[in-house]
Structure formats: structure tokens, C-alpha cells
Amino acid sequence: MLFHRILPQYKTAISTYLTPTHCRLYIANLVTSRRMTNIEAAKKLAAYRAVDENLPPHAKVIGIGSGSTVVYVAERIGQLPNKDDFVCISTGFQSKQLIIDNGLKLGQIEQHPSIDIAFDGADEVDPQLNLIKGGGACLFQEKLVASASDKLIIVADFRKQSKHLGQNWRQGVPIEVVPIAFTKLINDLKRLGAKSVDLRQGGKAKAGPVITDNNNFILDADFGIIEDPKSLHLQLKQLVGVVDTGLFTGITEKVYFGEESGEVTTWDGVVTGSTTEEVIAESK
The missing domain is CATH 3.30.70.260 (ACT domain)
Structure with missing residues (x-):
């Protein structure tokens, strides 16, 4: 019944050629696809909001990290009309390509050791804004850029939220x-x-x-x-x-999460010692 409600226009044709098992698999894949589409849209919204709400109007040096959500950060920064007025510092090969692909000026941290703001992703975040990073093997350069920045903003999806580090990120x-x-x-x-x-x-x-x-x-x-x-x-x-x-501790100012619902949650570390659920409730 659910299958026929989702795709009524294909009811006769698909029912003729697919077994009930095939129909259930198709429905499961369709639901998963729609869920992932919502998550991806939320990641983009989170990244855009992070840039719009935090990028200083007269920033001269911007750090850009790596990760699937940071792709949208670079995209948003690349849309700015004044993008020729600043340089971007990468944290590794992927972020260097993001900078280039979005028409941004690439700088080197050796030339620009003071960074106005950095945007990066994370593998796991706890309510005190401690992070686990390094799933992409760029942790040293990510920490170097973060430590050189006046402000570090993290963007990620809801799956990176955790009450304690090591709870959801099991890779070590x-x-x-x-x-x-x-x-x-x-x-x-x-x-x-x-x-x-x-x-x-x-x-x-x-x-x-x-x-x-x-x-x-x-x-x-x-x-x-x-x-x-x-x-x-x-x-x-x-x-x-x-x-x-x-392990990144005491360095993050704010985190933007794309939620499964398509909304954006922000954590700023103000609520200390709370559960993930309580922090999310405070953030909305």
C-alpha cells in the first residue's frame, strides 16, 4: 500500500514487473534518498548561515578547512562580491582545491600567520565544543590554521553531535x-x-x-x-x-549543525555539563 501511495502513476507497470520484496527495497531506497537529500540541504543551509553570520565584513585572511559541509562554506564565500579583497588559507589538499574551484585567492600561512576567521568541519563534537578531527588526515594543518585564527567556526551535520567524544566516533x-x-x-x-x-x-x-x-x-x-x-x-x-x-579543545567559538529535519542547530558552548538533547533544545 505504501508503495502504491508513493508512486501511484507507476502502480500498474511496476507491480507487474517487481516482486513485493523488490517493492520494499525500492521504498527503502527512496526513503533513504529523500532523507539524505534533506541532510544535504541542511548542511548547505548550515554552511551558508555560518558564513553569513560570522564572516567579518572587512576580513583580509580566511581559513578554509575540509569536509563535506565545508564544501558549501567555500561555495558561499565564493559568491561574495568582495572576494578579491581577501585571501584564503587551506588546511590541506582538499581545501586548497575548494579555494581554487570557487575562484578565491589562495594564500599561504607562512605569509599570513594571523587569520581573521576559520571555517572547518569535525568528526565529532561534544556540548563543550571539544572536537575530534583528523578523519581526513589533515589534523596538523587544521590545528595550525585554527590556532592562528581569531575565531573558529565549525560546520557539520547532526550525526557529529555527541554527549562525550568517543561515543559516536568509533575509529579512535x-x-x-x-x-x-x-x-x-x-x-x-x-x-x-x-x-x-x-x-x-x-x-x-x-x-x-x-x-x-x-x-x-x-x-x-x-x-x-x-x-x-x-x-x-x-x-x-x-x-x-x-x-x-x-583532539581540539578550548578553541571553537560556535558550531552549526545541519539537522535531519532540514533545519539548522547552533551550539555556542554556553550550556555547560548538559546532555546533547538539552543543548539542542537550548539552541533552537
């Missing part, structure tokens, strides 16, 4: 390491409490480990639920061979 904390040290660091990380540590592989695209833009390796260390991200980050940074970690 990304850690950029000097290649020669990775074996020793695996042992060090386990001694610090990591349940598992994996050297990230290139998969089908590359035989062997992932190589970062800085010619380093990425270790993914699963610490489970992370109650104190700042403390863990400081412990990890003390290990010889660690370049930086994917």
Missing part, C-alpha cells in the same frame, strides 16, 4: 606521528589506556599507510569515551614522535 583519536616512531608509539599509546591502535592504511587507493601532507603517518587510537579531552591531548603531546592529535 587520530594522531599524526613521525614515521620512524610509529611502532614505539603504538606501545606508548596502549600503556596510556588505548584499547587498540591502528596505523591508518591507504586502502584501495594506496598500498601501505596513509601519508599526510607533512609526510607523516596517522595512528588511530581508541580510548573509548573521553571524559577529559584536554588532559588526554596533553598526555599524548608529551610522547616523543607525536606531531599533534585530533
Whole structure:
């Protein structure tokens, strides 16, 4: 019945050629497709709002990160009539291409070490605006740009919301390491409490480990639920061979989420110690 309500114009033809199982699969795919369309539209809306509400009118240097939602950030910035008045600093290869593809001027952080504002994505966000980043293996340059910025704005979809870091992001904390040290660091990380540590592989695209833009390796260390991200980050940074970690603490000003409903939720870190649901309620 649901199938016939969704596609009444195809009722006779499709019922003739598809079994009930095929019909159910088609409906499931259609619902999933519509859901993903809503999410994608919300991501775009979140990115546009983030730019419109936060970009200083006289900004001269803008940081642009990576991620599926940041694509829309670059798109929105590329629509600005004064885009020739500022330069954009990338956090890696993908964001460099986003800058170029949207007709923006590409700058280097060596030439522009002070950045007015940066926009980036995240793999997971808790209510205190702590982040896990580095799923795209760009964490060091992302943190460099973020730390050089007067303001960091994060854009993502609702699936990145979490009560605690490590609750939804199960791949572990990304850690950029000097290649020669990775074996020793695996042992060090386990001694610090990591349940598992994996050297990230290139998969089908590359035989062997992932190589970062800085010619380093990425270790993914699963610490489970992370109650104190700042403390863990400081412990990890003390290990010889660690370049930086994917734990971003005390650096984010605001987060824009594209919701499944097609709406946008914002977190600003004002509500402390609340559950994700309470923060969402406060934000709407």
C-alpha cells in the first residue's frame, strides 16, 4: 500500500514487473534518498548561515578547512562580491582545491600567520565544543590554521553531535606521528589506556599507510569515551614522535549543525555539563 501511495502513476507497470520484496527495497531506497537529500540541504543551509553570520565584513585572511559541509562554506564565500579583497588559507589538499574551484585567492600561512576567521568541519563534537578531527588526515594543518585564527567556526551535520567524544566516533583519536616512531608509539599509546591502535592504511587507493601532507603517518587510537579531552591531548603531546592529535579543545567559538529535519542547530558552548538533547533544545 505504501508503495502504491508513493508512486501511484507507476502502480500498474511496476507491480507487474517487481516482486513485493523488490517493492520494499525500492521504498527503502527512496526513503533513504529523500532523507539524505534533506541532510544535504541542511548542511548547505548550515554552511551558508555560518558564513553569513560570522564572516567579518572587512576580513583580509580566511581559513578554509575540509569536509563535506565545508564544501558549501567555500561555495558561499565564493559568491561574495568582495572576494578579491581577501585571501584564503587551506588546511590541506582538499581545501586548497575548494579555494581554487570557487575562484578565491589562495594564500599561504607562512605569509599570513594571523587569520581573521576559520571555517572547518569535525568528526565529532561534544556540548563543550571539544572536537575530534583528523578523519581526513589533515589534523596538523587544521590545528595550525585554527590556532592562528581569531575565531573558529565549525560546520557539520547532526550525526557529529555527541554527549562525550568517543561515543559516536568509533575509529579512535587520530594522531599524526613521525614515521620512524610509529611502532614505539603504538606501545606508548596502549600503556596510556588505548584499547587498540591502528596505523591508518591507504586502502584501495594506496598500498601501505596513509601519508599526510607533512609526510607523516596517522595512528588511530581508541580510548573509548573521553571524559577529559584536554588532559588526554596533553598526555599524548608529551610522547616523543607525536606531531599533534585530533583532539581540539578550548578553541571553537560556535558550531552549526545541519539537522535531519532540514533545519539548522547552533551550539555556542554556553550550556555547560548538559546532555546533547538539552543543548539542542537550548539552541533552537
